[in-house]
Amino acid sequence: LPDDRYMQNVDSLIQKEYEVTIDKDGFIEPSKKYENPDKTIVFLGGSTTECLYVDKYNRFPYLTGVLLEQNTGLKINSYNSGVSGNNSLHSLNILLNKVVPIKPDVVVMMHNINDLTTLLYEKSYWNNNPYRSPIVTTFLKENVDIVDVLRTVKNFLIPNLYQKFVDLRVRFGANISVDEFAHVRGQKLVIDKKMIKKEFELNLQTFINICKARGITPVLMTQQNRLTSIPDPLISKTLVTSLKKDFDIEYKDYKEAYDLLNQTIREVGLENGVMVIDLDKEIPHTKEFMYDVFHFNDNGSKLAAEIISKKLCNSSPPPLTPPTRGGEY
Numbered sequence: 001l002p003d004d005r006y007m008q009n010v011d012s013l014i015q016k017e018y019e020v021t022i023d024k025d026g027f028i029e030p031s032k033k034y035e036n037p038d039k040t041i042v043f044l045g046g047s048t049t050e051c052l053y054v055d056k057y058n059r060f061p062y063l064t065g066v067l068l069e070q071n072t073g074l075k076i077n078s079y080n081s082g083v084s085g086n087n088s089l090h091s092l093n094i095l096l097n098k099v100v101p102i103k104p105d106v107v108v109m110m111h112n113i114n115d116l117t118t119l120l121y122e123k124s125y126w127n128n129n130p131y132r133s134p135i136v137t138t139f140l141k142e143n144v145d146i147v148d149v150l151r152t153v154k155n156f157l158i159p160n161l162y163q164k165f166v167d168l169r170v171r172f173g174a175n176i177s178v179d180e181f182a183h184v185r186g187q188k189l190v191i192d193k194k195m196i197k198k199e200f201e202l203n204l205q206t207f208i209n210i211c212k213a214r215g216i217t218p219v220l221m222t223q224q225n226r227l228t229s230i231p232d233p234l235i236s237k238t239l240v241t242s243l244k245k246d247f248d249i250e251y252k253d254y255k256e257a258y259d260l261l262n263q264t265i266r267e268v269g270l271e272n273g274v275m276v277i278d279l280d281k282e283i284p285h286t287k288e289f290m291y292d293v294f295h296f297n298d299n300g301s302k303l304a305a306e307i308i309s310k311k312l313c314n315s316s317p318p319p320l321t322p323p324t325r326g327g328e329y
Contacts, residue, residue, distance in 0.1 A: 001015070001016065001017045001018070002015055002053055009234075009237075009238045009292060010234070010291040010292045011234045011287050011291060011292075012287040012288065012290070012291040012297050013053055013291035013292075013297055018052065018053050018054065018055065018056070019055075019056045020052060020056075021056075025098060026081075026098070027079045027080060027081055028050065028059070028061070028062075028080040028081075028082070029056075030056070030057075030062050031062075031077065031078070031079045031080065032077050032079070033065075033075075033076075033077055034075045034076075034077055036075075037074075037075045037076055037077040038074035038075045038076065039068075039074050039075075039076050039077075039105045039106070040076070040077045040078075040079070040102065040103070040104040040105050040106075041061075041064070041065060041068075041076065041077070041078045041079065041104060041105065041106045041107070041108065041312075042078075042079040042081055042099050042102070042104045042106070042107045042108070043060075043061035043064075043078070043079065043080055043081060043082060043107075043108045043109075043110070044081050044082070044091040044094060044095060044099070044107060044108070044109040044110070044111075045081075045082045045086070045091065045109065045110040045111055046082060046083065046084060046085060046086045046087065046111065046113070046114045047082065047083075047084035047085065047295065048082070048110065048113070048223060048224070048294050048295055048296065049061065049080065049081075049082030049110055050080065050082030050083060050084055051080070051082065051295075051296055051301055052084065053291070053295070053297075054296060054297065054298050054301045055298055058298045058301050058302055058305075059080060059301055060296070060301045060302070060304040060305040060308065061078055061079065061080035061081075061082070062078055062080060063301065063302060063305035064078055064304075064305045064308045064309050064312075065077065065078025066078075066305075067305055067306065067309035068309050068312060068313065071309060071313050072313065079099075079102075079104075081094055081098070081099065085114060086111075086114060087111060087114040087115045087117075087118050087125065088109070088111040088114075088115050088200065088203040088204065088207065089125040089203055091109055091111065091207070092203060092206055092207060092210070095107065095109075095207065095210060095211075096210065100210075100214050100216075104216055105216065105217060105319065106216065106217045106218075106219055106312070106319050107207075107211055107216050107217070107218055107219065108219040108220075108221060108277070108308070109204075109207055109218070109219070109220060109221065110220075110221035110222070110223055110279070111200075111203075111223070112222070112223035112225075112258060112261045112262060112265070113223060113225075113258065113293075113294055115196075115199075115200050115203070115261060116196065116200075116257055116258055116261055119192075119195065119196045119199055119200070120189060120191060120196065120257070121181050121184050121189065123192075123195075124199075125199065125203075129180060129181075129183075184247070185246045185247070186246065187247065187248075188247065188248040189247040189248070189249055191249065191253055191254070191257050193256070193257055193260055196257060196260070196261070197260055197261070197264055200261055200264055201264050201267075201268055204220065204264070204265065204268040205268060205272070207220075208220075208268070208272050208274055217275075217319040218274050219274065219275045219276075219277060219312075219319070220265050220268065220269045220274055220275070220276045220277070221265070221276070221277045221278075221279055221308075222262040222265050222266065222276065222277070222278045222279050222280035222281070223262060223279060223280060223294065224279040224280060224283040224285075224289070224290060224294065224296065224300065224304070225258065225280065225285060225290070225293060225294050226285050226286065226287070226290050226292075226293050226294070227254075227255045227258055227259070227285070227293065228285050229255075231251060232286075232287070234287065234292065235293055238292070238293070239251070239254075239293050262280045266278065275311070275312075275315055275319070277307065277308055277311045279304060279307065282307045283300060283303060283304065283307070288300075289303060
């Protein structure tokens with residue numbers, strides 16, 4: 001249930017309970033529909049893949065599988081491995097340690113904003129921020145909140161499980177508001193576009209290389225957004241104001257950096273002969289499809305599923321041709 005504070009910064013989200021169940025491996029259900037599927041697809045990403053505030057059967061990672069089944073007649077398992085706050089380095093970890101063992105045919109990765117945020121505020125994927133670093137400190141020090149420890153450990157043990165713990169705390173009235181970037185808030189930040197592009201590009205290339213080495217078809221996706229040249233009222237009230245007030249960053253510069261990462265996804269895909277599904281271009285940049293700057297509402301998630309399923313079916317050569325099992329290595 002999105003709380004009242006959350007609802008102050010959205011404009012097309014229904015305030016109600018959204019069902020989220022997690023399987024034993026930390027994937028958002030529905031996930032493993034078949035013991036012996038014809039094809040298996042996994043979606044990697046952050047909260048924009050997780051789709052926490054979308055109805056269970058409308059989340060695009062699941063719905064894409066349903067549409068593909070209808071179009072191909074194949075039995076398809078479609079896994080949602082999105083985790084709020086994750087960047088591409090977290091997804092590389094999940095890919096190697098959790099996704100590769102299930103031998104998927106296709107892995108689709110969508111990242112942008114969390115990578116931009118991490119590299120802009122922390123300057124490196126490897127940093128000391130417990131909410132953004134890939135490094136987990138497992139010992140307890142004086143005055144350390146056990147919830148903070150659980151949140152960092154969850155990314156390496158069972159992604160998505162922490163969210164269920166948060167939901168329980170909220171139900172019992174706990175205040176879990178945390179400022180991840182308090183240590184840089186109030187400082188003027190400089191956007192190092194060259195460094196950000198290079199670091200992101202390296203992670204995209206690593207993703208492709210791992211998939212190809214393991215007999216998996218990699219697919220890249222650009223990220224949908226409402227970053228228009230003239231921001232709409234909600235984006236002006238939330239993002240534009242906070243960027244200027246908290247970090248002295250102009251909206252135009254921020255948008256350019258974000259657009260640069262989407263363009264980097266296109267370039268890396270082209271250079272490697274890898275399919276790119278361009279949600280940035282395919283999804284209208286309006287509140288009809290996103291309830292805030294980046295997150296899908298039900299309409300947006302359903303449209304994304306339609307776009308992704310058509311792209312996977314119509315590509316040449318198609319990655320979901322029946323019925324050989326991919327990922328056998």
